[in-house]
Amino acid sequence: MKDVASAAGVALKTVSRVVNGEPGVHPATAERVRAAIHRLGYSRNESARMLRRGRTATIGLVIEDVADPFYSGLSRAVEEVVIDHGCLLLSGSSGEQPGRERELVETFCARRVDGLIVVPAGEDHTYLRSELEAGTPVVFADRPPGAGLDVDTVLADNVSGAGQAVRHLLGHGHSRIAFLGDDPAIFTAAQRLQGYRAALGGLYDERLVSMRPPSLEAVRADLAGMLALDEPPTAVFAGNGRYTVTVLRALAGRRLALVGFDDFELADLLQPGVTVVAQDPSWMGRVAAELLFRRLRGDVGPSEHIELPVRLIPRGSGEIAAHP
Amino acid sequence: MKDVASAAGVALKTVSRVVNGEPGVHPATAERVRAAIHRLGYSRNESARMLRRGRTATIGLVIEDVADPFYSGLSRAVEEVVIDHGCLLLSGSSGEQPGRERELVETFCARRVDGLIVVPAGEDHTYLRSELEAGTPVVFADRPPGAGLDVDTVLADNVSGAGQAVRHLLGHGHSRIAFLGDDPAIFTAAQRLQGYRAALGGLYDERLVSMRPPSLEAVRADLAGMLALDEPPTAVFAGNGRYTVTVLRALAGRRLALVGFDDFELADLLQPGVTVVAQDPSWMGRVAAELLFRRLRGDVGPSEHIELPVRLIPRGSGEIAAHP
DNA sequence: GAGGGGTCCGACAACGTTGTCAACCGGTTA
DNA sequence: TAACCGGTTGACAACGTTGTCGGACCCCTC
Numbered sequence: 186m187k188d189v190a191s192a193a194g195v196a197l198k199t200v201s202r203v204v205n206g207e208p209g210v211h212p213a214t215a216e217r218v219r220a221a222i223h224r225l226g227y228s229r230n231e232s233a234r235m236l237r238r239g240r241t242a243t244i245g246l247v248i249e250d251v252a253d254p255f256y257s258g259l260s261r262a263v264e265e266v267v268i269d270h271g272c273l274l275l276s277g278s279s280g281e282q283p284g285r286e287r288e289l290v291e292t293f294c295a296r297r298v299d300g301l302i303v304v305p306a307g308e309d310h311t312y313l314r315s316e317l318e319a320g321t322p323v324v325f326a327d328r329p330p331g332a333g334l335d336v337d338t339v340l341a342d343n344v345s346g347a348g349q350a351v352r353h354l355l356g357h358g359h360s361r362i363a364f365l366g367d368d369p370a371i372f373t374a375a376q377r378l379q380g381y382r383a384a385l386g387g388l389y390d391e392r393l394v395s396m397r398p399p400s401l402e403a404v405r406a407d408l409a410g411m412l413a414l415d416e417p418p419t420a421v422f423a424g425n426g427r428y429t430v431t432v433l434r435a436l437a438g439r440r441l442a443l444v445g446f447d448d449f450e451l452a453d454l455l456q457p458g459v460t461v462v463a464q465d466p467s468w469m470g471r472v473a474a475e476l477l478f479r480r481l482r483g484d485v486g487p488s489e490h491i492e493l494p495v496r497l498i499p500r501g502s503g504e505i506a507a508h509p
Numbered sequence: 510m511k512d513v514a515s516a517a518g519v520a521l522k523t524v525s526r527v528v529n530g531e532p533g534v535h536p537a538t539a540e541r542v543r544a545a546i547h548r549l550g551y552s553r554n555e556s557a558r559m560l561r562r563g564r565t566a567t568i569g570l571v572i573e574d575v576a577d578p579f580y581s582g583l584s585r586a587v588e589e590v591v592i593d594h595g596c597l598l599l600s601g602s603s604g605e606q607p608g609r610e611r612e613l614v615e616t617f618c619a620r621r622v623d624g625l626i627v628v629p630a631g632e633d634h635t636y637l638r639s640e641l642e643a644g645t646p647v648v649f650a651d652r653p654p655g656a657g658l659d660v661d662t663v664l665a666d667n668v669s670g671a672g673q674a675v676r677h678l679l680g681h682g683h684s685r686i687a688f689l690g691d692d693p694a695i696f697t698a699a700q701r702l703q704g705y706r707a708a709l710g711g712l713y714d715e716r717l718v719s720m721r722p723p724s725l726e727a728v729r730a731d732l733a734g735m736l737a738l739d740e741p742p743t744a745v746f747a748g749n750g751r752y753t754v755t756v757l758r759a760l761a762g763r764r765l766a767l768v769g770f771d772d773f774e775l776a777d778l779l780q781p782g783v784t785v786v787a788q789d790p791s792w793m794g795r796v797a798a799e800l801l802f803r804r805l806r807g808d809v810g811p812s813e814h815i816e817l818p819v820r821l822i823p824r825g826s827g828e829i830a831a832h833p
Numbered sequence: 834g835a836g837g838g839g840t841c842c843g844a845c846a847a848c849g850t851t852g853t854c855a856a857c858c859g860g861t862t863a
Numbered sequence: 864t865a866a867c868c869g870g871t872t873g874a875c876a877a878c879g880t881t882g883t884c885g886g887a888c889c890c891c892t893c
Binding site for chain 4: 834835836837838839840841842843844845846847848849850851852853854855856857858859860861862863
């Protein structure tokens with residue numbers, strides 16, 4: 186910038202004015218400055234700008250895994266909103282490790298992001314308190330923060346979604362419905378279990394429930410165990426997208442009824458099509474990002490807790506009737 | 510930091526030393542400083558640090574779309590490598606728009622990223638020249654840069670992959686093989702067309718080729734047109750992952766042989782399983798990122814042009830024999 | 834011709850960090 | 864005793880930008 190200034194024969198401040206489109210610069214001068222900028226290939230040093238202005242025009246996003254379609258969809262939607270607001274997105278994958286989540290958040294904070302969107306991996310978010318007190322808005326998405334933190338949250342309606350799935354299967358004559366889902370330490374998994382259990386009422390049987398990280402071997406073994414029971418399940422409710430896929434593989438053509446939480450590409454092309462409770466990751470991302478920007482614009486109302494509806498999409502696998 | 514210094518009763522520089530783990534600070538002093546840091550919830554301002562040091566420990570990644578599994582896989586792998594090197598990843602989706610690609614690159618450069626990985630959307634990358642001359646290493650992935658730019662490149666072996674696909678179909682008795690792919694302005698699409706054409710030799714018939722953005726309606730119409738020919742195709746080669754899925758939908762159960770470029774989840778669970786030419790997006794990301802860091806460590810050898818092999822995975826759809 | 838108001842421009846400080854260099858202190862050596 | 868040394872510590876400038884303020888100049892009015 187100094188070079189540009191001397192090349193154009195003006196003061197530093199004038200170049201700054203031109204670069205930022207501030208008024209009060211003679212058109213001819215501005216043109217000269219622009220020419221010098223172009224000639225020297227100058228581009229503003231954002232680090233210096235951020236330091237001086239105290240705003241970074243950067244938003245941080247912590248997700249579980251970009252390679253998971255749910256989070257990449259969410260991520261893309263957040264990016265869209267962030268770009269529309271003239272900001273840049275920093276994002277990172279926690280890989281479901283609380284330590285990694287915290288590291289990411291702290292790295293982002295050290296870079297003085299203007300706001301954060303977090304899909305938490307851990308339970309304890311007290312480390313965020315100082316940042317919140319410093320005025321950085323934070324929105325939790327997909328999962329709420331650990332106890333004692335009162336911040337904006339955007340969730341899917343997991344409980345009623347699981348209820349819909351179970352009632353759908355009940356409606357097709359099933360009374361032995363298995364639930365295969367992620368570790369109940371994960372909020373969404375626990376919520377879906379709760380919805381499942383509530384909808385089943387007296388039909389609930391813990392022998393039909395298996396919750397742990399989705400590996401093909403584990404799911405295959407658990408399913409085999411359940412199918413060997415005196416009253417084996419005739420239907421399966423899968424706790425998330427990855428689980429649904431794993432269950433499909435483990436079933437290997439066995440015709441059990443199946444409803445999965447989360448929609449996924451090709452669910453309609455399988456034989457039979459896979460009935461799912463669909464959430465909309467883009468919507469969740471958009472809502473979270475827009476809420477964040479509302480806070481950045483100065484909205485200081487009480488923290489919001491949004492629950493996005495989900496909907497059941499029948500495609501065949503969930504409509505397989507129970508054998509009498 | 511100033512506050513920490515006065516709280517600990519030391520000079521600014523001493524705090525800096527402690528924060529950066531520099532030697533030459535008395536353990537007791539360091540402890541006092543650390544206590545003050547903890548008490549005040551201090552965290553280093555990275556903007557200031559970047560400004561002062563001239564290094565940002567940041568890598569920029571421009572991809573086509575995070576929500577596309579190919580790129581999200583690549584993205585995740587790049588992130589992994591970047592983190593291992595103690596850096597942070599800035600990434601953005603160009604959405605196949607050259608203007609957006611350029612904006613992203615320029616935004617990243619304004620933030621003084623230490624290096625760039627680009628999946629280009631456009632043809633003209635002369636705007637990168639000044640940055641390259643300034644010494645910022647750039648690696649192109651998945652697609653090469655436009656003419657006249659000699660930089661490191663990591664590609665998949667598209668031509669021979671397409672050849673493999675076509676020869677596989679020829680081997681199952683097909684002589685009328687359609688190619689449905691993306692706009693040939695996209696490098697990978699053009700390369701795959703070239704491989705397809707070379708493998709077909711005299712059997713090539715331009716009436717069996719359709720290249721444009723993959724919309725279900727367009728693909729359906731093109732397929733219908735081809736099937737209405739006197740000698741309709743008995744097999745289809747789909748030019749990329751999205752195309753494969755679209756073709757599957759458009760075929761709507763019609764039993765044509767099909768080989769797709771790019772693997773995708775559930776390809777094995779469809780009926781029949783979908784035969785694909787698989788690339789490895791994680792591998793590509795890892796290779797590109799590692800190449801970039803080698804440059805950052807000072808390797809100034811001539812630019813490298815890596816071509817990653819692809820492999821055909823037979824799953825059923827590509828082994829449907831031609832009707833005589 | 835003096836005063837007032839507008840437009841355009843520049844000097845200077847400050848943002849929070851780190852690299853450079855010099856100062857200090859206790860003990861050892863010549 | 865003076866010179867010297869290694870281990871600690873601090874003062875200061877600089878990184879590139881922007882906010883504040885004031886000065887120079889022109890045109891208009893009385």
